[in-house]
Amino acid sequence: MKNIKYLYSVLMLCCTLTFAQQTPADKQTEAITITGATIHVGDGTVIENGTVVLENGKIQAVGNSSTASKGKVIDASGKHIYPGxxxxxxxxxxxxxxxxxxxxxxxxxxxxxxxxxxxxxxxxxxxxxxxxxxxxxxxxxxxxxxxxxxxxxxxxxxxxxxxxxxxxxxxxxxxxxxxxxxxxxxxxxxxxxxxxxxxxxxxxxxxxxxxxxxxxxxxxxxxxxxxxxxxxxxxxxxxxxxxxxxxxxxxxxxxxxxxxxxxxxxxxxxxxxxxxxxxxxxxxxxxxxxxxxxxxxxxxxxxxxxxxxxxxxxxxxxxxxxxxxxxxxxxxxxxxxxxxxxxxxxxxxxxxxxxxxxxxxxxxxxxxxxxxxxxxxxxxxxx
Missing domain, CATH: 3.20.20.140 (Metal-dependent hydrolases)
Known part of the structure; x- marks a missing residue:
């Protein structure tokens, strides 16, 4: 009986941890390049098949498909990117x-x-x-x-x-x-x-x-x-x-x-x-x-x-x-x-x-x- 109660307590704890708050992201350590997306710059400009390079929490480059990639590459073809x-x-x-x-x-x-x-x-x-x-x-x-x-x-x-x-x-x-x-x-x-x-x-x-x-x-x-x-x-x-x-x-x-x-x-x-x-x-x-x-x-x-x-x-x-x-x-x-x-x-x-x-x-x-x-x-x- 004690074992059953203990197991139940562990399961409840696991459920609690599962539904805890969203964990804030770690500080960026690797460059990320997002390619192929439609970029809505936020100033009225739209870049089709665009590329955004992110590094150290900052935007390092924005442009069309010819923009050089860096670090991890994410293919976002068919998707849209907006400013937060x-x-x-x-x-x-x-x-x-x-x-x-x-x-x-x-x-x-x-x-x-x-x-x-x-x-x-x-x-x-x-x-x-x-x-x-x-x-x-x-x-x-x-x-x-x-x-x-x-x-x-x-x-x-x-x-x-x-x-x-x-x-x-x-x-x-x-x-x-x-x-x-x-x-x-x-x-x-x-x-x-x-x-x-x-x-x-x-x-x-x-x-x-x-x-x-x-x-x-x-x-x-x-x-x-x-x-x-x-x-x-x-x-x-x-x-x-x-x-x-x-x-x-x-x-x-x-x-x-x-x-x-x-x-x-x-x-x-x-x-x-x-x-x-x-x-x-x-x-x-x-x-x-x-x-x-x-x-x-x-x-x-x-x-x-x-x-x-x-x-x-x-x-x-x-x-x-x-x-x-x-x-x-x-x-x-x-x-x-x-x-x-x-x-x-x-x-x-x-x-x-x-x-x-x-x-x-x-x-x-x-x-x-x-x-x-x-x-x-x-x-x-x-x-």
Whole structure:
């Protein structure tokens, strides 16, 4: 009987080991050449019967079939090679099960908390992350949310043992939830469901403006008494960080862009549902947009039924740098990035331009286009 129990225990252990997390890859020790594939570079270029040479974790050569091979050769005839897709403004690694508080680390208490860092809360062993890689999402900006100023994001590669191994860019930006100029009625209190002006909008904007001014005054002063939230804002003023502003409505976008310009801050619009109405302002101020995912419904009765589908194309046609992010529920929706980009193809955008929405454009917006976004010599072998 004891032997049977022992055997059962061993079998259970074997099953546990079999279904453990995916093991991160070892450091590359041998050159690899992939031949015969159709290479989608990510900048609009397509190479038929192409060759990619990878060495020491970097792309060493990209070209047609005449490109010299090196090391192990993989025949990928009939297959396609794409740059690794990039998830922007996600909470990957911060939330495992929404209903379990102990596994939810995406938001901290407080309103103005730029010093909260997603980096150290990132769980590289998340099962959710494992569901991203099979769909080609290999890199993600991991962002906190909650409060008015939510905290600081970092950019992670999704095949690592821990956050120290995963980080590609530390503290890349600060995230701000801009006040909405409109609010919806609280139907559970008997209020009309429609939109109505936010009576506290001006006050809420003033709170943001005041915090930024106080931060700048503190940083330019003697700093006699240490203030961690103010010190966390320094990267915005010296150009090392971007401000990611979650805002959808036309007035909010306009006010946010003017606010950033007046304070010398480089900003990105996140959400941007009505950004198509102010493309001139965005373009003249070099403000890119991370648009909400395309598979959603119109937000007001007057909107075109297909506005969410065509929003990225409207912005791109106007000359605004645009990428797609997954909006709410990004811990599991991020895996659908390629489908969101495909939705835009149905609205008239070319496949290669749609690919940019989740590769090279995202890399430019996040400031990592020197490492990722296209299949090019010298960039990371992430494909």
């Amino acid at each position: 897709f990039i998830g922007a403004n996600t909470n990957l690694g911060l939330v495992e099960v929404d209903a379990v508080n102990a596994s939810n680390d995406q938001a901290e208490m407080g309103s103005m908390i730029p010093h909260v860092r997603s980096l150290i809360a990132y769980n590289a062993e998340s099962k959710v992350i494992e569901s991203m890689r099979p769909n080609g999402i290999l890199t993600a900006q991991v962002s906190p949310n909650g409060g008015r100023i939510s905290g600081t994001s970092s950019i992670m590669q999704l095949d690592a043992w821990n956050w120290q191994d995963a980080v590609l860019k530390t503290d890349d930006g600060i995230h701000l939830n801009w006040p909405s100029s409109f609010s919806r009625g609280r139907f559970w209190l008997g209020e009309p469901r429609g939109l109505k002006p936010n009576e506290n909008y001006a006050k809420q904007v003033d709170e943001v403006v005041s915090f930024v001014k106080e931060s700048k005054a503190y940083l330019n002063g003697k700093r006699a008494q240490k203030n961690i939230p103010y010190e966390a804002m320094e990267g915005l003023f010296n150009g090392k960080q971007k401000l990611y502003v979650n805002v959808d409505d036309e007035k909010g976008i306009t006010d946010a862009v003017n606010f950033a310009r007046e304070n010398g801050i480089s900003m990105v619009v996140v959400g941007g549902y009505q950004a198509y109405t102010v493309t001139g302002l965005l373009k003249s101020n070099n403000v890119p947009v991370l648009i909400d995912h395309t598979q959603s419904l119109p937000k007001t009765n007057d909107d075109d039924y297909d506005l969410p589908y065509k929003n990225p194309k409207l912005l791109a046609d106007a000359g605004v740098l645009v990428g797609i992010h997954t909006g709410n529920n990004s811990n599991f929706q991020t895996r659908n990035l390629p489908f969101y980009a495909g939705q835009v193809v149905g609205q008239g955008m070319s496949k290669e331009d749609a690919l940019k929405l989740i590769t090279s454009n995202i890399a430019k917006i996040l400031g990592i286009d020197d490492q990722l976004g296209t299949i090019a010599v010298g960039k990371n072998a992430t494909l």
